[in-house]
Amino acid sequence: MTTSTPDNDERQDVRRPGELNARELARWGWRQLTSMRTALILLLLLALAAVPGSLIPQDGVDSLKADQWREAHTTLTPIYETLGLFNVYSTPWFAAIYLLLMVSLVGCIIPRCLVYARAMRAQPPATPANLTRLPDSTTYVTDEEPEEVLAAARKALRGYRLRRSTGSTTESPDDSVSAEKGYLREAGNLVFHMSLIIVLVAFALGSLFGYKGGVIVLVGEEYGFANEMSQYDDLKPGSLFAPEDLDEFTFKIDDFHAEWLTTGKGAGTARGFNSKIRYTEGTGEEKAYDLKVNHPLTVGGTDVFLLAHGYAPVITVRDGEGNVSYSGPTIFLPQSQNLLSFGVVKAPYSSPEELGFQGLFYPFEGTVDGEPVNLTGDIGDGSHAMLSLQGFRGDLNLDAGPQSVYSLDTSKAHMMSPDHTGKAFNLRLGESAELPDGLGSISFDDVQQWNRVQISKSPGKEWALLGVSLALVGLLGSLFIRPRRVWVRARRADGGTLVEIAALDRSGGGDTAAVVTGLAETLRGARTHEEN
Numbered sequence: 001m002t003t004s005t006p007d008n009d010e011r012q013d014v015r016r017p018g019e020l021n022a023r024e025l026a027r028w029g030w031r032q033l034t035s036m037r038t039a040l041i042l043l044l045l046l047a048l049a050a051v052p053g054s055l056i057p058q059d060g061v062d063s064l065k066a067d068q069w070r071e072a073h074t075t076l077t078p079i080y081e082t083l084g085l086f087n088v089y090s091t092p093w094f095a096a097i098y099l100l101l102m103v104s105l106v107g108c109i110i111p112r113c114l115v116y117a118r119a120m121r122a123q124p125p126a127t128p129a130n131l132t133r134l135p136d137s138t139t140y141v142t143d144e145e146p147e148e149v150l151a152a153a154r155k156a157l158r159g160y161r162l163r164r165s166t167g168s169t170t171e172s173p174d175d176s177v178s179a180e181k182g183y184l185r186e187a188g189n190l191v192f193h194m195s196l197i198i199v200l201v202a203f204a205l206g207s208l209f210g211y212k213g214g215v216i217v218l219v220g221e222e223y224g225f226a227n228e229m230s231q232y233d234d235l236k237p238g239s240l241f242a243p244e245d246l247d248e249f250t251f252k253i254d255d256f257h258a259e260w261l262t263t264g265k266g267a268g269t270a271r272g273f274n275s276k277i278r279y280t281e282g283t284g285e286e287k288a289y290d291l292k293v294n295h296p297l298t299v300g301g302t303d304v305f306l307l308a309h310g311y312a313p314v315i316t317v318r319d320g321e322g323n324v325s326y327s328g329p330t331i332f333l334p335q336s337q338n339l340l341s342f343g344v345v346k347a348p349y350s351s352p353e354e355l356g357f358q359g360l361f362y363p364f365e366g367t368v369d370g371e372p373v374n375l376t377g378d379i380g381d382g383s384h385a386m387l388s389l390q391g392f393r394g395d396l397n398l399d400a401g402p403q404s405v406y407s408l409d410t411s412k413a414h415m416m417s418p419d420h421t422g423k424a425f426n427l428r429l430g431e432s433a434e435l436p437d438g439l440g441s442i443s444f445d446d447v448q449q450w451n452r453v454q455i456s457k458s459p460g461k462e463w464a465l466l467g468v469s470l471a472l473v474g475l476l477g478s479l480f481i482r483p484r485r486v487w488v489r490a491r492r493a494d495g496g497t498l499v500e501i502a503a504l505d506r507s508g509g510g511d512t513a514a515v516v517t518g519l520a521e522t523l524r525g526a527r528t529h530e531e532n
Contacts, residue, residue: 033100034107042101043196049097053088056080063214063234067404068333089207102200109193116186124163124180127487128502136512137502138520146175146497149490149523153177156522157486176489185507188477191470198467205460209245211237212456216331217253218312219275219449224252227302227455245457247300251279253291256309256449260378275306275451291453305454310334310341311379313361313387314446319350320438326350329448332361333406339363344408345389345442348398353439356396358408359389359424363447379447387427387444391416391435483507486515488523499523 020028032038057065066086070077084091131137142149154162160179213235217225225231227249259271275291281299289297297304312329319325325347332343345357363379379385395412403409416436417423425433425442432443483506490499501520503512 030107033104034111035104036108039101039104039108039193042097042104046094046097046101049094050088052085056085056088058088059086059234059236067406098200098204102197105193105197105200109190109197112186113190116190119186120183124161124178124485126163127176127178127489131487131489131500131502134502134504136504136516137500138516139498139500140520140524141493141496141498142524143496144490146490146492149497149499150175150177150488152523153488153490153519156519157488160486175491176487178485178487180483180485182481182483182506184477185481185483188474188479188481190474192474192478195467195470195474198470199464202460202462202464202467205463206238206458208238208240210456210458210460211235211241211245212454212458214307214452214454216450216452217251218329219253219256219451221252221254224250225453226250232455247281247302247457249279249281249299249302251277251297251304253277253451256451258309258378273306273309291451301459302455302457305456306451307454308334308452310339310450310452311361311363311385312448312450313343313385313444314448315345315357315387316443316445317345317347317350317355317357317440318442319347319352319355319440320435321351322440323351325355325440329446329450331405331450335360342406344406346396346398346405346408348396350440353393354396354398354413355435355439356392356398356408356410356413357389357425357442358392358410359387362386362388382429382447385429385447387425389425389427389442391425391442393439484512484515486519488519 057069059066070086073080080086084093088094128134132139154177157177157179160181161183163178213232215225215231215233217223227246229235229243229246253275255276257274257276259273273293277289277291277297278286279289279297279299280286291297291304291306293306296306310332312331314329315326316324317326326345330343330345332341334341341361341363343358343361347355363385392408392410392413393416394414397409397412415422416439418425418433418436420436427433427442427444429444429447432441434441484503485506486501486503488499488501490497492498499520501516501523503515503519505512
């Protein structure tokens, strides 16, 4: 006869202490993700992730500034491009934080709502056996009947939720009043967290179905803008955006005026900007509007914001055969607060050689010790405006496909200057200069102004406003509503009625001593008032 030993039995998997199987690990991970601590950490991470978007120029907000930043920081630009810091809000890592926060908030709030719903239906807790052990309590003896004291207590605790009578039992005798209030504090917490979800969903709708673009529009009757994709200098559409989502409208800028502070410490600071525009929505009537900073024009669901302004010198370039190879207003980009501006002129059809110019536009009279005389950058009548351009001839690579209008490839070209002196072409308004070797001429004919506007459509922005408003209401409720419980017990003792009063603040830090004292004075005063 043989007997089996443990070594011969089928081996069973034995888990080590603390070891989790796949299901338990998933449940543990879900609980960690949906905890309030994780939600707060993700909210902090989202705020930190948004910091680069406010410090680094974003392509979707102002592509011109972003390009200028790239040119000024050639070492950091490749790193920032790899990390997506020029489009922070479109990066996968920002979207991951965003989605995890959404899941965490939803998984955290739903169970809390269920718990809160049960708490709203539940009665206040029964009166503790020994009220005098609570931190804030008091006792006194009266000759009133216990029923009279309890009736007065119920009247004094109007606004509290009272525990319903269940009949006199050993566990919960009807010799006391149990009251509770402050249920809306938790409602405030839930409203605050639900409002975060509303805000996040609203921003997601704007990112998916909205768009944001920028365009520079010259001031004048002959110029304008039509809301079509081809008209934008830069356009950042949402993932689900379609061209037919563009609202149909056009506008022109009739005049632009800037007010400057010219005296005191604020000299050179703009007081305000005002663009007088005329716009037409669809086939409707033309309307006038004063476009100002933080005072956008709204057409349908689209907002038009005034972002910046500058000057566009009117420049004419003639080649060696006398033909006009370039003519018109040229956008110069401001490099400083006083609107000292940089620009490029390209004349690819010049004969016998390609011609190009780059340099600065000075809207002010000049400089003193390196500082501009006119700190505001206001051009006035233009009599002191000046162009200072460096000229180039030869192969400027102008036929190499799409290029930035704000850069000039001079790697294969030769510099040219007046009479081969090596100086720049310095032109006052109305002046012209001959190019060397019979290559033609360049003239500074006029100055026009331009406005840079941002045109954006953000579906869900009303929901975002609602979410922010609800967040404020919920936050105020969670801060100022004090959940507290109050108990009053009255029973016969030593020929009188012993009254015990106690209160407990559930949020901590509340002044329940004042509640206890006030209730005791009210109950004593009720008897005195009846006797009088």
